[in-house]
Amino acid sequence: MKLKLPAGAFRAYLFDCDGTIADSMPLHYIAWKTVLAEWNCEYAEELFYSWGGKPVRNIIADLNEIHGLEMPIDAVATKKEALYLEQLPQLKAIPEVLEHIEAEHGRIPFAVVSGSRRSSVVGSLTAIGLLDKFDTIVAAEDYTRGKPAPDAFLLAAARLGVAPADCLVFEDTDLGIEAATAAGMASVKVPSTPERCQENQYSSTATR
Numbered sequence: 001m002k003l004k005l006p007a008g009a010f011r012a013y014l015f016d017c018d019g020t021i022a023d024s025m026p027l028h029y030i031a032w033k034t035v036l037a038e039w040n041c042e043y044a045e046e047l048f049y050s051w052g053g054k055p056v057r058n059i060i061a062d063l064n065e066i067h068g069l070e071m072p073i074d075a076v077a078t079k080k081e082a083l084y085l086e087q088l089p090q091l092k093a094i095p096e097v098l099e100h101i102e103a104e105h106g107r108i109p110f111a112v113v114s115g116s117r118r119s120s121v122v123g124s125l126t127a128i129g130l131l132d133k134f135d136t137i138v139a140a141e142d143y144t145r146g147k148p149a150p151d152a153f154l155l156a157a158a159r160l161g162v163a164p165a166d167c168l169v170f171e172d173t174d175l176g177i178e179a180a181t182a183a184g185m186a187s188v189k190v191p192s193t194p195e196r197c198q199e200n201q202y203s204s205t206a207t208r
Helices: 025-037 045-050 056-067 073-086 095-104 118-127 151-160 174-182 193-206
Strands: 012-015 110-113 136-138 167-171 186-189
Touching (some): 012 095, 012 151, 025 045, 025 073, 136 151, 151 174, 174 186
Parallel strands (some): 012 110, 012 167
């Protein structure tokens, strides 16, 4: 499956990390299910993917509100991230995005713009051997308003010294695409893990 990029001569690429550069969403979901089981807190897979890009602590706060729980936000977040980091040896890059990173690296600057904390982003990029490809990382510690607010993308553009209109955003979630649009940036939607699996199954069936 090839990504179809919008027309334009872009001067910077901004990438979400989880589910966009790194095929990490299934590993994150395992970590969530493990830590939330201690609190008998349900987190449906469909909701998990729809909340992609939302900072970890915001997710815990929202789950507390939905289920009437009082999970300690910092403690749960710390344990969830630790459970994710334990799985990093299994992590792989998403080929459709890696193709564009390799093609344009060194020609234009790159940034990672993530709802995860810096330790998680650095861990993921290190595990797949791509950390040195990016000029800056904007992580959850760097902004107050998460996606779909445009703040994180605007901060990345400012750090790179590139106008928002000259940036192309790679995102796998609707929240991320909304944030890019709010920042005045063009975007390309990267299929989610379930969407890619479904497409691969369809392609396999069609070629039999």
